[in-house]
Amino acid sequence: MAIAAPTYAAVVARVDDTPAKWLSIEQGITYENSTALVPRAGPEVVTCYGFGTKADRSPIVSVIDDWCGKVIGTSVSNGQTVWARYNYGTFTVLVSAQAINGGNWVIDGNCNRLLRLPVDGCNTGGVNGKQGGYETDLYGQWRTDPGSNGSDV
Numbered sequence: 469m470a471i472a473a474p475t476y477a478a479v480v481a482r483v484d485d486t487p488a489k490w491l492s493i494e495q496g497i498t499y500e501n502s503t504a505l506v507p508r509a510g511p512e513v514v515t516c517y518g519f520g521t522k523a524d525r526s527p528i529v530s531v532i533d534d535w536c537g538k539v540i541g542t543s544v545s546n547g548q549t550v551w552a553r554y555n556y557g558t559f560t561v562l563v564s565a566q567a568i569n570g571g572n573w574v575i576d577g578n579c580n581r582l583l584r585l586p587v588d589g590c591n592t593g594g595v596n597g598k599q600g601g602y603e604t605d606l607y608g609q610w611r612t613d614p615g616s617n618g619s620d621v
Contacts, residue, residue: 495552510606512582516590517599523559523614525595528587531561532612536579539565544608545572551611561600562613571607582610 531554544550544567551564563583565575586601602611 491557492555493552494555495550512585512603512605514585514589514601514603516586516601517613518590518601520599521559521614521616522591522597522599523561525587525598527556528561528598528600528612528614529584531563532580532583532587535563536575536583539575540577540579542575543572544575546570550575553615558616560615562611562615564609564611566609566611567607568604568609569607573607579610582608583612585610586612 531552534554535552538552539550542550544565546567546569549564549566551562553560553562565579565582567573582603585603587598590601591598598614600611600613602609602613604610
C-alpha cells in the first residue's frame with residue numbers, strides 16, 4: 469500500500485464526549501459514461517490528504533457504516549460516482565465510490581473496509597485529527613473526506 473501526504477491543517481475540536489450525530493445528509497449519483505462489465509482488481513493504493521479539516525475517527529466511521537449500509541448492492545458504472553455528505557454542524561464528512569478505468573461493479577461488503585483505509589492509514593498518530601484521503605484500485609476509487617461548512621477541505 470503506497471501512502472502520500474501533504475502537511476498543513478485546520479482543527480475541528482469536539483465540545484464534549486457525547487457521540488456526534490450528523491444534522492443532514494446530501495447524496496447523489498453522477499454519470500460520465502459506461503462500458504461493459506469488468507471485475508474490480510489490482511493493488512489498493514491509499515493517498516492521504518494530510519491537510520484540511522481534522523475530525524475524530526468515531527464520527528467518520530459512523531458515516532462510513534451508515535452510508536455503506538445504504539449503498540451495498542448499488543451498481544456503479546464506469547465514470548459514475550455514488551456519494552453522500554454528512555453534516556455534523558461544525559464539520560462534514562464526504563464519502564464516495566467511483567468506477568474508473570472502464571470498470572463496472574456492485575458495491576459489496578468491501579465498502580466499509582475500503583473507505584476506512586485512508587482513515588486508519590493516514591494521520592496515524594492517534595484516533596483524532598483524521599483528515600481522510602482516498603483508496604484507488606484498478607477499477608475503483610473510494611474517498612473519505614472530512615470538511616468544514618459544506619466544503620471538502
